[in-house]
Amino acid sequence: MNKPDISGHAITYQDKPDAERRNFLKMSLIGIVTLLAGAFTMNQAFAESQIQLSDKWDKTFAQSSKVDHKKVTFKNRYGITLAADLYQPKNASGKQAAIVIGGPxxxxxxxxxxxxxxxxxxxGFITLAFDPSYTGESGGEPRNVASPDINTEDFSAAVDFIGLQPNVDRERIGIIGICGWGGMALNATAVDKRIKAVATSTMYDMTRVMSKGYNDxxxxxxxTQRLEQLSQQRWKDAENGGPTYGPVANELKGGEAQFLVDYHDYYRTPRGYHPRAVNSNGSWTLTTPLSFMNMPILTYIKEISPRPILFIHGEKAHSRYFSETAYAAAAQPKELMIIPGANHTDLYDRVNVIPFDKLTAFFSTNLK
Structure with a gap:
C-alpha cells in the first residue's frame, strides 16, 4: 500500500513506525468498512425506492370475500425486490399447502x-401471485426486460418467501405457470427440488418460440440474421446509454392472425387491461430475445420426475404444440389435459373454462 508524499517519494506501510503503522491500518480498515456500508446502504435505498405498491384493489377480477389478501415484497437471489399478492383462506388453521403462481x-x-x-x-391453499423482475410493481432496471434465468429464479424466490410463512408446510409447496411462465415453472421445478408438484396452463416455451419461431x-x-440485428442493436443501446423499446404491444392494424386478435381482446380491452402490464400498456426492450435464443429452458424436463406434472391446454390454442411436445419429453408421472373448444387466452380468465376442479384435485393429491 503506497502513498506519495509531498516530495513525490513513496511512503510504504513497512516504513512507518509501529504505533503509526497500527493507526494507519486501523484507519484504513475503518475507511473500507465505512465505504462498503455506505455503498450497501445506497444500493438498498436505490433498490427499495423503486418499489411503490398500490394500496387499492386494482385487479381485473372481483375481490373474494372467502380469502384474506395482502401485498408483500421479497428479494430474489440477484437482489431484485419482487412484489406479490398473498392470498389465504379465511379461518384456516394449522400449516397449509401452498401454491406459487406466475404468468402470462x-x-x-x-x-x-x-x-x-x-x-x-x-x-383451501395459501397462494402467491408475483410480478416478475423488471415488470409490474417489482424492481429491476431497465424496465420491461425478461430473462429465462432471472425469471426462473423468480419462481424459486417466491418459494423461498412462501416457505417462510408460519402457516405454510414447506413440504407441501407447488407452482402453477401460465403461458410463458409455464416454461419457467417447469424449468424452476427441474432445478428446485423443494417444489413438489407443477401445473402449467396454456404453456409457452419462450426460449423455443424466440429462437425457432412458431411451429419451429x-x-x-x-x-442468424435476427441475431445479427440484435447484436447491432446492442451498439445502439450502448451509444444511447439505455435500451430501445419495441412497438406498443398488441395493437391491431387489420389482417392479423386470430391468436393476435385474441391477445388484443384480453390485454387491450376492459376484459383484461391493466396499466402496469407490458402487454397492455408497454413494450419489451428490443434486445430481450437475446438470452432466450441461446438458452433452451426445457432441456432437463425429465429431472422433474418423480414429482408430477399437469399440462392444461386449449384444443384450439395456437400454442397447443408446446404442451404436447413438453408432455412427450417429460417423464412420468405426467398428465396432459386438453380443454375442448378453448383457445389460448380462454385459459387466462374464463372461469367456466379453466379446470379449477382438476387443479384442486391435482394439488390436493400431490401436496399432502
Whole structure:
C-alpha cells in the first residue's frame, strides 16, 4: 500500500513506525468498512425506492370475500425486490399447502395469475401471485426486460418467501405457470427440488418460440440474421446509454392472425387491461430475445420426475404444440389435459373454462 508524499517519494506501510503503522491500518480498515456500508446502504435505498405498491384493489377480477389478501415484497437471489399478492383462506388453521403462481408472459399479478391465486385460495391453499423482475410493481432496471434465468429464479424466490410463512408446510409447496411462465415453472421445478408438484396452463416455451419461431419455422439463415440485428442493436443501446423499446404491444392494424386478435381482446380491452402490464400498456426492450435464443429452458424436463406434472391446454390454442411436445419429453408421472373448444387466452380468465376442479384435485393429491 503506497502513498506519495509531498516530495513525490513513496511512503510504504513497512516504513512507518509501529504505533503509526497500527493507526494507519486501523484507519484504513475503518475507511473500507465505512465505504462498503455506505455503498450497501445506497444500493438498498436505490433498490427499495423503486418499489411503490398500490394500496387499492386494482385487479381485473372481483375481490373474494372467502380469502384474506395482502401485498408483500421479497428479494430474489440477484437482489431484485419482487412484489406479490398473498392470498389465504379465511379461518384456516394449522400449516397449509401452498401454491406459487406466475404468468402470462408480459402480464402482471393483477391479471391471470392473481385470478388463479385467489381461486385456489378459495379452495383451501395459501397462494402467491408475483410480478416478475423488471415488470409490474417489482424492481429491476431497465424496465420491461425478461430473462429465462432471472425469471426462473423468480419462481424459486417466491418459494423461498412462501416457505417462510408460519402457516405454510414447506413440504407441501407447488407452482402453477401460465403461458410463458409455464416454461419457467417447469424449468424452476427441474432445478428446485423443494417444489413438489407443477401445473402449467396454456404453456409457452419462450426460449423455443424466440429462437425457432412458431411451429419451429425459422431457418438457420433467418435465425442468424435476427441475431445479427440484435447484436447491432446492442451498439445502439450502448451509444444511447439505455435500451430501445419495441412497438406498443398488441395493437391491431387489420389482417392479423386470430391468436393476435385474441391477445388484443384480453390485454387491450376492459376484459383484461391493466396499466402496469407490458402487454397492455408497454413494450419489451428490443434486445430481450437475446438470452432466450441461446438458452433452451426445457432441456432437463425429465429431472422433474418423480414429482408430477399437469399440462392444461386449449384444443384450439395456437400454442397447443408446446404442451404436447413438453408432455412427450417429460417423464412420468405426467398428465396432459386438453380443454375442448378453448383457445389460448380462454385459459387466462374464463372461469367456466379453466379446470379449477382438476387443479384442486391435482394439488390436493400431490401436496399432502
Amino acid at each position: 408472459f408480459g402480464a402482471v399479478k393483477e391479471q391471470s395469475s392473481g385470478l388463479y391465486a385467489q381461486t385456489m385460495a378459495e379452495r 419455422s425459422v431457418t438457420l439463415e433467418q435465425r
